[in-house]
Amino acid sequence: MHQVNVCGLVVHVAPTAADRVRGKLAAFSGLDLHASDGDRLVVTVMDTPTTQALEQIAAINRIPGVVSTSLAYHQVEEITPSCGCGSSAPDASHDCLARP
Numbered sequence: 001m002h003q004v005n006v007c008g009l010v011v012h013v014a015p016t017a018a019d020r021v022r023g024k025l026a027a028f029s030g031l032d033l034h035a036s037d038g039d040r041l042v043v044t045v046m047d048t049p050t051t052q053a054l055e056q057i058a059a060i061n062r063i064p065g066v067v068s069t070s071l072a073y074h075q076v077e078e079i080t081p082s083c084g085c086g087s088s089a090p091d092a093s094h095d096c097l098a099r100p
Contacts, residue, residue: 002078002079002080003076003077003078003079004046004047004076004077004078004079005046005047005052005053005054005074005075005076006044006045006046006053006073006074006075006076006077007044007045007046007053007057007071007073007074008042008043008044008071008072008073008074009042009043009044009045009057009060009069009070009071009072010040010041010042010069010070010072011025011040011041011042011043011060011066011068011069012039012040012066012067012068012069012070013039013040013041013065013066013067014039014065014067015038015039016065017064017065017066018036018038018039018041018065020064020065021041021063021065021066022036022041024063025041025043025060025063028045028056028059028060029048029050029051030045030046030047030048030051030053030056031043031044031045031056032044039067042072043060044073045057045060057069057071
């Protein structure tokens with residue numbers, strides 16, 4: 001079993017930067033954009049084999065045009081590797097711990 005953090009965020013952006021910020025977020029692994037309403041974006045981020053959700057949130061805050069992020073939801077999911085290997089430590093070469 002492996003634990004994965006899943007975080008729901010509201011990302012507040014400068015009104016003139018919304019399109020640019022959406023483009024930058026599209027490059028994030030483990031991030032899904034669910035809704036956009038002018039200067040607010042609703043996203044989820046989750047741990048990946050190479051990046052923790054917390055690191056992704058910090059990177060979002062460093063994007064020019066992002067005013068702030070608000071954590072709206074957090075859950076820890078238990079994931080069992082689909083290959084049956086029993087691994088509990090993700091690394092870049094072990095893709096059976098990828099998103100469910």
